[in-house]
Amino acid sequence: MNVTLRVWRQANAASEGRMVTYQVQDVSPDMSFLEMLDLLNEDLTVSGEEPVAFDHDCREGICGMCGVVINGTAHGRGNSPVPTTTCQLHMRSFEDGATIDVEPWRAGPFPVIKDLVVDRSAFDRIIQAGGYISVNTGSAPEANAAPVGKLKADRAFDAATCIGCGACVAACPNHSAMLFTSAKITHLAMLPQGQPERKLRIKNMIAQHDEEGFGGCTNIGECVAVCPKEIPFDTISQLNRDLISSLFSRDGK
Amino acid sequence: MAVTGLLLIAFLLMHMFGNLKMFIGEEAFNHYAEWLKGLSEDGGILYPILPAGWFIWIFRVVLLAAVVLHIYSAAKLWRRAEAASPSTYEAKRKLAQTYSARTMRWGGIILAGLLIFHLAQFTVHAALTNGSFASTYQSSAYKMVVGEFSQWWMVLVYAIWMVAVCMHIRHGFWSAFATLGANTSPRAKVILDACAWAIALVLFIGFMMMPVAVLFGWIHF
Numbered sequence: 026m027n028v029t030l031r032v033w034r035q036a037n038a039a040s041e042g043r044m045v046t047y048q049v050q051d052v053s054p055d056m057s058f059l060e061m062l063d064l065l066n067e068d069l070t071v072s073g074e075e076p077v078a079f080d081h082d083c084r085e086g087i088c089g090m091c092g093v094v095i096n097g098t099a100h101g102r103g104n105s106p107v108p109t110t111t112c113q114l115h116m117r118s119f120e121d122g123a124t125i126d127v128e129p130w131r132a133g134p135f136p137v138i139k140d141l142v143v144d145r146s147a148f149d150r151i152i153q154a155g156g157y158i159s160v161n162t163g164s165a166p167e168a169n170a171a172p173v174g175k176l177k178a179d180r181a182f183d184a185a186t187c188i189g190c191g192a193c194v195a196a197c198p199n200h201s202a203m204l205f206t207s208a209k210i211t212h213l214a215m216l217p218q219g220q221p222e223r224k225l226r227i228k229n230m231i232a233q234h235d236e237e238g239f240g241g242c243t244n245i246g247e248c249v250a251v252c253p254k255e256i257p258f259d260t261i262s263q264l265n266r267d268l269i270s271s272l273f274s275r276d277g278k
Numbered sequence: 279m280a281v282t283g284l285l286l287i288a289f290l291l292m293h294m295f296g297n298l299k300m301f302i303g304e305e306a307f308n309h310y311a312e313w314l315k316g317l318s319e320d321g322g323i324l325y326p327i328l329p330a331g332w333f334i335w336i337f338r339v340v341l342l343a344a345v346v347l348h349i350y351s352a353a354k355l356w357r358r359a360e361a362a363s364p365s366t367y368e369a370k371r372k373l374a375q376t377y378s379a380r381t382m383r384w385g386g387i388i389l390a391g392l393l394i395f396h397l398a399q400f401t402v403h404a405a406l407t408n409g410s411f412a413s414t415y416q417s418s419a420y421k422m423v424v425g426e427f428s429q430w431w432m433v434l435v436y437a438i439w440m441v442a443v444c445m446h447i448r449h450g451f452w453s454a455f456a457t458l459g460a461n462t463s464p465r466a467k468v469i470l471d472a473c474a475w476a477i478a479l480v481l482f483i484g485f486m487m488m489p490v491a492v493l494f495g496w497i498h499f
Contacts, residue, residue, distance in 0.1 A: 096369050097367055102373060131366065132363070133361060196373075200359065200362035235358075241358050243382065244449075244456040245375045245380075258456075262460060265457055
């Protein structure tokens with residue numbers, strides 16, 4: 026199949042970007058979206074043009090590195106029948122001869138580095154603010170020493186599947202990172218290991234979230250619609266519940 | 279945002295219920311209006327816990343504070359969202375958001391503007407469109423409401439305003455509970471959404487019944 030791509034080209038963070046149109050020929054419907062971009066880059070390299078820069082790593086949908094906005098939806102969720110990362114979106118999801126818009130995540134805290142690559146270190150700083158537990162590491166504890174109820178374990182695991190790709194921020198009309206932050210909060214709040222720092226963690230992570238310049242959540246739900254890991258909407262309410270109760274406890278309690 | 283919004287929804291439910299007194303008759307409606315203001319013979323609402331006429335002013339101050347805080351929070355959220363959006367997408371496509379959710383901000387401005395008109399019309403009596411309160415309506419709240427809503431375009435303006443208000447509540451009610459931590463599961467979201475629809479519909483129907491009845495002459499002088 027052949028497709029027409031309109032790709033965001035931007036030389037570096039300081040320069041102006043624009044959409045550039047490319048034709049990509051002989052695309053296999055079984056190629057992933059990133060393999061199709063590889064094909065485009067091979068053509069560009071042969072013709073002496075600068076290849077399109079995009080983030081990618083595992084290409085198995087589990088690392089959170091890739092992510093572009095395709096036809097107006099993060100990871101091309103609007104074209105995909107199932108929740109997906111960009112690397113797991115296949116060209117069979119598009120019509121032969123289709124025109125496809127490809128843009129980077131757009132959000133103030135995610136500045137474009139080059140073309141489709143954005144700087145997501147704001148997420149790292151939110152994690153550094155409290156998305157961890159402080160324990161003395163050693164040998165792994167005996168599995169049954171700290172029992173966790175099945176429902177809580179499931180909830181923790183559902184939240185822990187967040188890969189930090191940033192699609193939630195890209196899709197949010199407010200550019201809020203609430204779904205990301207609430208996934209981390211819920212993951213640790215459901216487990217016994219997360220309890221000692223639970224109240225302090227939420228204050229610090231929310232403070233860092235706001236410090237990074239992300240918008241506020243207004244419960245619109247675009248984040249949940251594009252999340253490749255289907256982080257549940259209710260994690261945001263979990264975060265709000267914990268935040269409200271943390272206001273009634275001293276720091277560190 | 280959530281707390282003040284829910285407070286205002288509670289007020290609207292009470293206001294709507296009070297408006298339905300128009301169906302009972304002039305005496306009942308006017309007594310209710312005077313009772314709220316502490317002008318009735320029995321000293322009005324909460325008398326003698328509060329001196330006559332105090333309740334309405336305390337109530338107005340609380341409502342005004344709620345509106346001001348609600349607008350302040352909204353403006354802050356809007357500013358933060360603008361600051362976080364340096365550029366927009368070339369291709370735009372929405373997957374989840376409802377029309378109500380998308381129009382919370384501009385819709386809120388429109389309904390706040392019409393609220394000012396509404397207060398100038400029925401509370402201050404400065405913007406009555408079909409007569410004057412003292413002479414045409416003989417200082418009767420009932421006659422004033424009938425006189426104003428016997429104009430078809432007034433009912434239309436009111437209906438448009440109520441659509442804006444109820445759409446705001448359709449997203450606002452569910453969103454307020456989500457913000458307060460009540461969206462605990464996908465099932466809870468379905469229930470909260472259904473409640474939001476129910477409240478919005480009850481308010482719309484409840485508020486529109488009386489003006490429509492006036493327009494068709496079922497409620498008259």
